[in-house]
Amino acid sequence: MKRNAVVCLIVCYLSALGWGIVSHTLSFGNVAHPAMYYVVWDMFCGWSGYECRHHLIAQGESGEYYKLTPNPWGDFQPYGPANRIDYDNFGVHSRRIAENVLRQTDHEPMRRVMLVEENWSKRYNIPDYLWTRMYEETKSPHSYFHTRAVYDGNCNPVELRNSWVAAVESHQLTSNPNLVQMRKQAQPIYALTSPSTQDLERTASMPPQSTGEILPASYQQRTP
């Protein structure tokens, strides 16, 4: 009996590990539940070309700006020179950090709180003695700031944005005039009638009342 229970346990445990491998390999259900973090081994899931740090800035009712990070009582650097908030890659937990700092300090009523990303190219992490060996130009580090999230005075989310890297990628695409032109000409459709039973063009040209069905907005616009 005990042996059977142990065999069952072994099979279940190895199946769970196996499911993690399959799920991760096929990208199927690998982020479906927090438990998946315990069976998916994505230790090398990609590092940006930019070093990123996070800052929390608050604006008081008077219009004054305040810095919430590093914490006034001392920040925690768990794995190296970066502060705890810098590991919030998805910008999910900074709200709680802001809330805690505001709760534990004396300050005027706040109008809004901002989570700001600071990014710089990792080439500037190269120490000076190696820089001179590698580059002939002088080192001129430059930080790119980006407001990642805006919260109200009580730290409720008002506006959430992509990371700076994602925003730059998006900007590079949308600032391409050819793509912008093509996008302008595109007609998004969402066909509710089955293409097998009705001709698409015919359906598009029909007023909704004649088909008795709901037509997508784009079709309705094209109807003369």
Next chain:
Amino acid sequence: MRQAFNQFFFDRQVPYGLALTRIALPLVTLICLGRRWQMAREIYSSDGAPAPLADNFGYYDFIPLMNGPLAVACFTLLLILLFTLMIGWKTRISAWGVFVLFTYFTLQDSLSTMTKYSVLSSHAFFLLALSRCDAVWSIDRWQKMKAQGTHTALRFWGPGELVEIWPQRLLQLFIGVVYFGAAITKMHTPTYFSGDQFRLWLLTNVNHYNPIGEVMSLFPAMLIGFSYIAIVWEVLFVFLVWNRAWRLPMLALGIVFHTMTTITLGLVIFPLVCFSIYCSFLTAEDVAWWQQVGQRAGNRFPVLKRITRFPQTVSQLVIRYCGSFQTVPTIGGIVALVALAVSVEHLQDRYGARRSEGRYQLVRLTPEEAARYLNTHPNVREQDKLLSLDIGSWMVGGLVIEATRTFAQGDCFYVQANLIPPHGDMYVQCHLHDADDHVISQTDGIVTRDSFRYTFPYSVPAGLVPGTYQVVLKSNLKEIARKTITITGATVEEVAAN
């Protein structure tokens, strides 16, 4: 098949390996968690700013949060249980306690406690809790032998008990599966094989100090070789580590691999956790071999005797001070220690709420500073798109090896711009300037947004006057880098050949 399964999982052995993992892993975890004790209220409780892992998956309020004093009490208890697990006192209860509390606290702080090494540790604690890792080298074993009247003084190498080996096998399989999964991740990352990902990782400053990694980032071609060795080892580990001939090479490669992650990437706890799990591969034959080696070395070199006797000295100390632990008084002591810890943490006043000068004030920003933070920069400077400009005659894995910057007339060399994404589509030009900064050659190309590099092949004309020249790289018509090269006359052999 059934017999092989039974022999593999249900063979009865003295679990030396598991016992060593039981000693090593809690020690590493104590080092890791010890420095988090004073901020337990802030990072694990509802009185602070916890960062539950479940929030990342969209499962809000997945596990209830403790209030500050309770979190401090439970965290202190976790540290105590890690110690009792390490010495093997009430081992089964300690292991379950550690597994539950450790997993709970790591789940509540995904920013500064939960990493993949915490997950590895959780699995290991779970398997230790299922096992009879107290069957050797533990207070429990020593007390049992003492009760039976069979204990032989204060000996670390006391006899162990034969137990079924399946939890140890699961732990060994587990680490193999982890490596296999890590290899799959690398296979999902095409830039891992080109060395680009590795190079950026070496330059990342979110882990501990890694100066050798920074130096290695100057030799990207070398990284490609390491990348392939690592992935081949990770795939093979789970299949070969059982083979008598391959066991040691696989483990040795693992030790080298993890030591390199410390030196080059600044990872500290992760390798120590993995080494603790490697201990589970220790067998009775290994123990006997080490004993012999220790004795021989100690007899030959008396200086070494003190080192080889170190485990015994430590065990004697442990048994002297902890061997007589009685259940009720010790539990009373633990409760008192937890209560003391809660009081000390309260007196520490993490948030400065009871300071004589009052609560902390926020730092005010000048309008200029505020404007600096709140400005958004969607455009990247041209020079920030470049990681390196490499010049050389050889390419390995698509990367130019920069061995010399001196070329002879008629030589061919490559000028390679290595880029940092996101850089968008780029128009790049490569110019050759003479000593007076006059352009004497120019070539250009388009780099698409998904490319990590662009290479210009260059042939030195036979008639080019020997001297110093500069290769100038321009991106979108703006100069972003230049490098000096020297052109020499044709060699004597080449002239003779012509």
